[in-house]
Amino acid sequence: xxxxxxxxxxxxxxxxxxxxxxxxxxxxxxxxxxxxxxxxxxxxxxxxxxxxxxxxxxxxxxxxxxxxxxxxxxxxxxxxxxxxxxxxxxxxxxxxxxxxxxxxxxx
Amino acid sequence: xxxxxxxxxxxxxxxxxxxxxxxxxxxxxxxxxxxxxxxxxxxxxxxxxxxxxxxxxxxxxxxxxxxxxxxxxxxxxxxxxxxxxxxxxxxxxxxxxxxxxxxxxxxxxxxxxxxxx
Numbered sequence: 216x217x218x219x220x221x222x223x224x225x226x227x228x229x230x231x232x233x234x235x236x237x238x239x240x241x242x243x244x245x246x247x248x249x250x251x252x253x254x255x256x257x258x259x260x261x262x263x264x265x266x267x268x269x270x271x272x273x274x275x276x277x278x279x280x281x282x283x284x285x286x287x288x289x290x291x292x293x294x295x296x297x298x299x300x301x302x303x304x305x306x307x308x309x310x311x312x313x314x315x316x317x318x319x320x321x322x
Numbered sequence: 323x324x325x326x327x328x329x330x331x332x333x334x335x336x337x338x339x340x341x342x343x344x345x346x347x348x349x350x351x352x353x354x355x356x357x358x359x360x361x362x363x364x365x366x367x368x369x370x371x372x373x374x375x376x377x378x379x380x381x382x383x384x385x386x387x388x389x390x391x392x393x394x395x396x397x398x399x400x401x402x403x404x405x406x407x408x409x410x411x412x413x414x415x416x417x418x419x420x421x422x423x424x425x426x427x428x429x430x431x432x433x434x435x436x437x438x439x
Contacts, residue, residue, distance in 0.1 A: 216384070247424060249424070249425050249426070251367075251426075253367070258417055258429035258430065258431060258432060259359075259367060259417075259426070259429060260429075261425060261426060261427045264425040264427075265425075270427065300366075302366065302367055304367075304369075304424075304426070305424075306423070306424020306425070309372070309379070309381045310369070310381055310383070311357065311369040311372070311421075311424060311426075312369060313359075313366060313367040313368065313369060314366075315366050316366040316367070
């Protein structure tokens with residue numbers, strides 16, 4: 216099974232900062248990688264699909280890149296409403312796997 | 323508007339069974355793969371199972387194989403998860419999600435399953 220290693224597990228940043236989260240797959244998954252945002256008590260929300268495509272309605276400060284085994288998720292200018300936990304998820308095969316999550320806090 | 327509404331959660335003893343349901347509306351249910359994802363209290367997301375449009379293919383995470391069964395009724399626009407031999411570690415909020423080529427773009431609000439004596 217494909218394992219996803221996400222880092223860091225938690226991150227504290229200031230409003231306006233550039234924030235980067237990484238996700239590494241245990242084997243080549245091409246660009247079959249999504250990113251989700253989850254706020255407390257809510258269902259996850261899809262932000263980025265196919266590694267770099269922005270879901271409709273998602274602000275352009277969110278972006279994703281990478282292919283193969285190494286992927287990056289970036290918030291270009293952190294906003295207070297971005298406080299949440301972020302997850303990567305692979306779909307290289309018909310099984311799906313999530314990363315462990317990154318809890319993002321405001322400094 | 324796409325809507326997914328889970329139901330059937332509750333308190334069950336270890337070794338017991340529970341059947342979750344997910345009612346879908348606002349899209350052509352029979353055209354999409356569907357997934358179940360769970361989240362233990364204070365923990366991360368874990369994909370549990372998915373099912374093809376016509377129910378002919380089903381896949382599970384190793385930890386639930388042989389105990390959980392995913393199914394669907396396209397005539398009723400409904401997804402199900404039959405959970406048997408429940409363990410304490412199955413305690414979680416269970417979400418159903420529409421699965422489009424691996425992207426889970428629409429989720430329900432979740433239903434809580436608590437396995438405890």
